[in-house]
Amino acid sequence: MATTTITPCLKNTEDLINNNVKTLSAAGSNFPLGASLAINTFLIDTTAGAGGEITGFRSNVFPSFGLRQMDEISEKGGTDEFTLGFAGNYGDKLYIGASLNVPSIHYERNRTYTEGDISNGSANNDVGFSYWTLTDRLKTDAVGFNAKLGLIYSPNGALRLGASFHTPTWYNMKDASTAEIFVDSETFDPDGTGTQRFQNTTDLTDGYPVEYEYNLRTPLERAGERLLHHRRQLFRRETATRFHHRRCGIHRLRRHEIQV
Numbered sequence: 001m002a003t004t005t006i007t008p009c010l011k012n013t014e015d016l017i018n019n020n021v022k023t024l025s026a027a028g029s030n031f032p033l034g035a036s037l038a039i040n041t042f043l044i045d046t047t048a049g050a051g052g053e054i055t056g057f058r059s060n061v062f063p064s065f066g067l068r069q070m071d072e073i074s075e076k077g078g079t080d081e082f083t084l085g086f087a088g089n090y091g092d093k094l095y096i097g098a099s100l101n102v103p104s105i106h107y108e109r110n111r112t113y114t115e116g117d118i119s120n121g122s123a124n125n126d127v128g129f130s131y132w133t134l135t136d137r138l139k140t141d142a143v144g145f146n147a148k149l150g151l152i153y154s155p156n157g158a159l160r161l162g163a164s165f166h167t168p169t170w171y172n173m174k175d176a177s178t179a180e181i182f183v184d185s186e187t188f189d190p191d192g193t194g195t196q197r198f199q200n201t202t203d204l205t206d207g208y209p210v211e212y213e214y215n216l217r218t219p220l221e222r223a224g225e226r227l228l229h230h231r232r233q234l235f236r237r238e239t240a241t242r243f244h245h246r247r248c249g250i251h252r253l254r255r256h257e258i259q260v
Helices: 008-018 033-040
Strands: 042-047 054-059 068-091 094-117 131-156 159-166 170-184 195-202 208-215 220-232 233-243 249-254
Touching: 008 033, 008 054, 033 042, 033 170, 033 195, 094 170, 195 220
Parallel strands: none
Antiparallel strands: 042 054, 068 094, 094 131, 131 159, 131 170, 159 220, 170 195, 170 208, 208 249, 220 233
16 A cells, blocks of 8 residues: 655654754764664665765655555553551541552553565566564663552541542653664665665664653642531532642653663
8 A cells, every 4th residue: 555654764864854964974873763773774875965975865765656564562561559558546536547659660662663665576666675674662660659648537427527648759760762673675785785684773872772761750639528427328528639730740860872
Protein backbone atom coordinates (compact mmCIF):
# COMPACT_ATOMS: atom_id res chain seq x y z
CA MET A 1 0.00 0.00 0.00
CA ALA A 2 1.44 3.35 -1.03
CA THR A 3 1.64 6.17 1.47
CA THR A 4 2.33 9.88 1.37
CA THR A 5 2.80 10.34 5.11
CA ILE A 6 6.09 11.38 6.69
CA THR A 7 7.86 8.13 7.49
CA PRO A 8 10.32 7.72 10.39
CA CYS A 9 13.17 7.77 7.88
CA LEU A 10 12.05 11.16 6.59
CA LYS A 11 11.60 12.28 10.19
CA ASN A 12 15.25 11.41 10.88
CA THR A 13 16.24 13.45 7.83
CA GLU A 14 14.27 16.41 9.16
CA ASP A 15 16.02 16.08 12.55
CA LEU A 16 19.38 16.64 10.86
CA ILE A 17 18.11 19.57 8.80
CA ASN A 18 16.22 21.25 11.66
CA ASN A 19 19.25 20.98 13.95
CA ASN A 20 21.40 22.64 11.28
CA VAL A 21 23.87 19.76 11.12
CA LYS A 22 26.69 20.63 8.71
CA THR A 23 29.27 17.86 9.15
CA LEU A 24 29.12 14.13 8.55
CA SER A 25 30.80 13.41 11.90
CA ALA A 26 28.08 15.30 13.80
CA ALA A 27 25.34 13.60 11.81
CA GLY A 28 26.86 10.20 12.49
CA SER A 29 27.26 10.58 16.26
CA ASN A 30 24.99 13.21 17.81
CA PHE A 31 21.68 11.35 17.31
CA PRO A 32 22.35 7.82 18.61
CA LEU A 33 18.66 6.88 18.91
CA GLY A 34 17.69 7.66 15.32
CA ALA A 35 19.28 9.85 12.67
CA SER A 36 22.88 8.80 13.35
CA LEU A 37 21.97 5.13 12.96
CA ALA A 38 20.21 5.92 9.69
CA ILE A 39 23.08 7.91 8.17
CA ASN A 40 25.74 5.38 9.24
CA THR A 41 23.82 2.61 7.44
CA PHE A 42 23.14 4.79 4.34
CA LEU A 43 19.42 4.88 4.96
CA ILE A 44 20.03 8.63 4.88
CA ASP A 45 22.60 10.14 2.53
CA THR A 46 24.14 13.57 2.07
CA THR A 47 23.64 16.10 -0.67
CA ALA A 48 26.70 18.03 -1.83
CA GLY A 49 27.36 21.39 -3.43
CA ALA A 50 29.58 22.18 -6.42
CA GLY A 51 32.68 22.20 -4.21
CA GLY A 52 31.87 18.89 -2.55
CA GLU A 53 30.68 20.46 0.71
CA ILE A 54 27.65 19.01 2.48
CA THR A 55 24.56 21.07 1.71
CA GLY A 56 21.91 18.84 3.27
CA PHE A 57 20.58 15.34 3.76
CA ARG A 58 18.10 13.17 1.92
CA SER A 59 16.34 9.90 2.55
CA ASN A 60 17.06 6.85 0.41
CA VAL A 61 13.50 5.66 1.04
CA PHE A 62 11.05 6.99 -1.50
CA PRO A 63 7.38 6.56 -0.47
CA SER A 64 6.25 7.26 -4.02
CA PHE A 65 7.45 3.77 -5.02
CA GLY A 66 5.13 2.23 -2.41
CA LEU A 67 5.97 1.08 1.10
CA ARG A 68 4.80 -1.71 3.36
CA GLN A 69 4.89 -0.51 6.96
CA MET A 70 4.62 -2.57 10.13
CA ASP A 71 4.81 -1.31 13.70
CA GLU A 72 4.90 -3.66 16.70
CA ILE A 73 4.93 -2.44 20.32
CA SER A 74 5.16 -4.54 23.47
CA GLU A 75 4.96 -3.13 26.99
CA LYS A 76 5.25 -4.51 30.49
CA GLY A 77 5.76 -3.14 33.95
CA GLY A 78 4.12 -2.43 37.25
CA THR A 79 4.16 -0.50 40.48
CA ASP A 80 4.94 -1.65 44.01
CA GLU A 81 4.79 0.11 47.35
CA PHE A 82 6.37 -0.52 50.74
CA THR A 83 4.29 0.96 53.55
CA LEU A 84 4.93 1.52 57.24
CA GLY A 85 1.67 2.37 59.03
CA PHE A 86 0.55 3.60 62.43
CA ALA A 87 -2.94 3.77 63.94
CA GLY A 88 -4.54 4.86 67.21
CA ASN A 89 -7.94 4.79 68.89
CA TYR A 90 -8.65 7.40 71.55
CA GLY A 91 -11.77 6.71 73.61
CA ASP A 92 -13.68 5.31 70.66
CA LYS A 93 -14.16 8.89 69.53
CA LEU A 94 -10.96 9.86 67.75
CA TYR A 95 -9.24 7.52 65.30
CA ILE A 96 -5.92 8.47 63.73
CA GLY A 97 -3.94 6.68 61.05
CA ALA A 98 -0.70 7.56 59.29
CA SER A 99 1.68 5.88 56.87
CA LEU A 100 5.08 6.40 55.31
CA ASN A 101 5.25 4.94 51.80
CA VAL A 102 7.98 4.12 49.32
CA PRO A 103 6.46 3.42 45.87
CA SER A 104 8.49 2.05 42.97
CA ILE A 105 7.86 1.87 39.24
CA HIS A 106 9.32 -0.41 36.57
CA TYR A 107 8.32 -0.07 32.91
CA GLU A 108 9.69 -1.53 29.68
CA ARG A 109 8.67 -0.80 26.10
CA ASN A 110 10.02 -2.46 22.97
CA ARG A 111 9.07 -1.13 19.56
CA THR A 112 9.98 -2.63 16.19
CA TYR A 113 9.20 -0.60 13.08
CA THR A 114 9.73 -2.00 9.57
CA GLU A 115 9.40 -0.45 6.14
CA GLY A 116 9.72 -2.47 2.95
CA ASP A 117 9.69 -1.59 -0.73
CA ILE A 118 6.63 -3.21 -2.32
CA SER A 119 7.77 -2.29 -5.84
CA ASN A 120 10.46 -5.01 -5.99
CA GLY A 121 10.28 -6.82 -9.30
CA SER A 122 8.21 -4.12 -10.98
CA ALA A 123 9.13 -1.39 -13.44
CA ASN A 124 8.92 1.16 -10.60
CA ASN A 125 11.33 -0.75 -8.37
CA ASP A 126 13.40 1.39 -5.98
CA VAL A 127 16.69 -0.41 -6.69
CA GLY A 128 18.49 1.38 -3.84
CA PHE A 129 16.24 0.11 -1.07
CA SER A 130 14.66 -3.19 -0.04
CA TYR A 131 13.66 -2.82 3.63
CA TRP A 132 14.82 -1.50 6.98
CA THR A 133 13.95 -2.28 10.59
CA LEU A 134 14.39 -0.08 13.67
CA THR A 135 14.03 -1.56 17.14
CA ASP A 136 14.04 0.82 20.08
CA ARG A 137 13.94 -0.15 23.73
CA LEU A 138 13.02 1.99 26.72
CA LYS A 139 13.38 1.00 30.37
CA THR A 140 12.11 3.29 33.13
CA ASP A 141 12.80 2.78 36.83
CA ALA A 142 11.66 5.03 39.66
CA VAL A 143 11.62 5.17 43.43
CA GLY A 144 9.51 7.65 45.38
CA PHE A 145 8.35 8.73 48.80
CA ASN A 146 5.07 10.02 50.25
CA ALA A 147 3.16 10.20 53.53
CA LYS A 148 -0.54 9.90 54.33
CA LEU A 149 -2.50 11.03 57.38
CA GLY A 150 -6.15 10.42 58.17
CA LEU A 151 -8.46 10.88 61.13
CA ILE A 152 -12.06 10.24 62.10
CA TYR A 153 -13.82 12.04 64.95
CA SER A 154 -17.20 10.86 66.21
CA PRO A 155 -18.44 12.82 69.22
CA ASN A 156 -21.70 10.87 69.26
CA GLY A 157 -23.48 8.19 67.30
CA ALA A 158 -25.19 10.66 65.00
CA LEU A 159 -22.18 12.56 63.65
CA ARG A 160 -18.87 11.47 62.20
CA LEU A 161 -16.21 13.78 60.78
CA GLY A 162 -13.29 12.64 58.69
CA ALA A 163 -10.26 14.25 57.10
CA SER A 164 -7.22 13.06 55.18
CA PHE A 165 -4.01 14.58 53.92
CA HIS A 166 -1.80 12.97 51.28
CA THR A 167 1.55 14.57 50.57
CA PRO A 168 2.82 14.66 46.99
CA THR A 169 4.82 11.69 45.84
CA TRP A 170 8.38 12.66 45.03
CA TYR A 171 9.83 10.30 42.41
CA ASN A 172 13.36 9.99 41.14
CA MET A 173 12.98 8.70 37.57
CA LYS A 174 15.54 7.20 35.24
CA ASP A 175 15.03 6.35 31.55
CA ALA A 176 17.50 4.17 29.66
CA SER A 177 17.04 3.96 25.86
CA THR A 178 18.75 2.04 23.08
CA ALA A 179 17.97 1.47 19.42
CA GLU A 180 19.27 -0.76 16.67
CA ILE A 181 18.79 -0.58 12.93
CA PHE A 182 19.09 -3.09 10.10
CA VAL A 183 19.08 -1.89 6.50
CA ASP A 184 18.95 -3.91 3.28
CA SER A 185 19.70 -1.49 0.45
CA GLU A 186 19.23 -4.10 -2.30
CA THR A 187 21.85 -3.08 -4.93
CA PHE A 188 23.09 0.15 -3.32
CA ASP A 189 26.64 -0.37 -1.98
CA PRO A 190 28.43 3.00 -1.78
CA ASP A 191 31.39 1.91 0.39
CA GLY A 192 31.95 -1.63 -0.90
CA THR A 193 31.02 -3.33 2.40
CA GLY A 194 27.83 -4.96 1.16
CA THR A 195 24.17 -4.06 0.90
CA GLN A 196 23.14 -5.14 4.41
CA ARG A 197 24.16 -3.01 7.38
CA PHE A 198 23.49 -3.02 11.12
CA GLN A 199 24.21 -0.57 13.92
CA ASN A 200 23.28 -0.21 17.59
CA THR A 201 23.11 2.87 19.81
CA THR A 202 25.80 1.38 22.02
CA ASP A 203 28.22 1.46 19.06
CA LEU A 204 28.13 5.26 19.39
CA THR A 205 28.03 5.58 23.20
CA ASP A 206 30.90 3.37 24.40
CA GLY A 207 28.50 0.52 25.11
CA TYR A 208 26.06 2.49 27.32
CA PRO A 209 22.40 3.40 26.75
CA VAL A 210 21.20 6.97 26.40
CA GLU A 211 20.02 7.91 29.88
CA TYR A 212 17.78 10.66 31.23
CA GLU A 213 17.36 11.29 34.94
CA TYR A 214 14.62 13.54 36.29
CA ASN A 215 12.34 14.17 39.27
CA LEU A 216 8.57 13.83 39.17
CA ARG A 217 6.24 15.36 41.77
CA THR A 218 2.54 14.43 41.92
CA PRO A 219 -0.23 16.69 43.34
CA LEU A 220 -0.92 17.11 47.04
CA GLU A 221 -4.37 15.88 48.10
CA ARG A 222 -6.67 17.00 50.91
CA ALA A 223 -10.10 15.55 51.67
CA GLY A 224 -12.88 16.01 54.21
CA GLU A 225 -16.08 14.15 54.96
CA ARG A 226 -19.12 14.60 57.20
CA LEU A 227 -21.61 11.82 57.91
CA LEU A 228 -24.94 12.19 59.70
CA HIS A 229 -26.73 9.13 61.04
CA HIS A 230 -30.28 8.68 62.21
CA ARG A 231 -31.28 5.49 63.97
CA ARG A 232 -28.06 3.82 62.88
CA GLN A 233 -28.76 4.54 59.19
CA LEU A 234 -26.87 6.97 56.99
CA PHE A 235 -28.93 10.14 56.71
CA ARG A 236 -26.58 12.55 54.96
CA ARG A 237 -23.06 12.45 53.55
CA GLU A 238 -20.88 15.36 52.42
CA THR A 239 -17.45 14.87 50.85
CA ALA A 240 -14.91 17.32 49.44
CA THR A 241 -11.53 16.59 47.86
CA ARG A 242 -8.97 19.11 46.70
CA PHE A 243 -5.83 18.57 44.65
CA HIS A 244 -2.99 21.08 44.62
CA HIS A 245 -1.20 21.14 41.26
CA ARG A 246 0.81 24.29 41.82
CA ARG A 247 4.20 22.67 42.35
CA CYS A 248 3.73 19.30 40.68
CA GLY A 249 5.59 18.52 37.48
CA ILE A 250 8.82 17.15 36.01
CA HIS A 251 12.30 18.52 36.49
CA ARG A 252 15.06 17.01 34.36
CA LEU A 253 18.31 16.50 36.23
CA ARG A 254 20.70 15.41 33.51
CA ARG A 255 21.20 13.47 30.30
CA HIS A 256 24.24 11.39 29.64
CA GLU A 257 24.83 9.40 26.50
CA ILE A 258 28.43 8.43 27.14
CA GLN A 259 29.61 7.36 30.58
CA VAL A 260 33.29 6.96 31.46
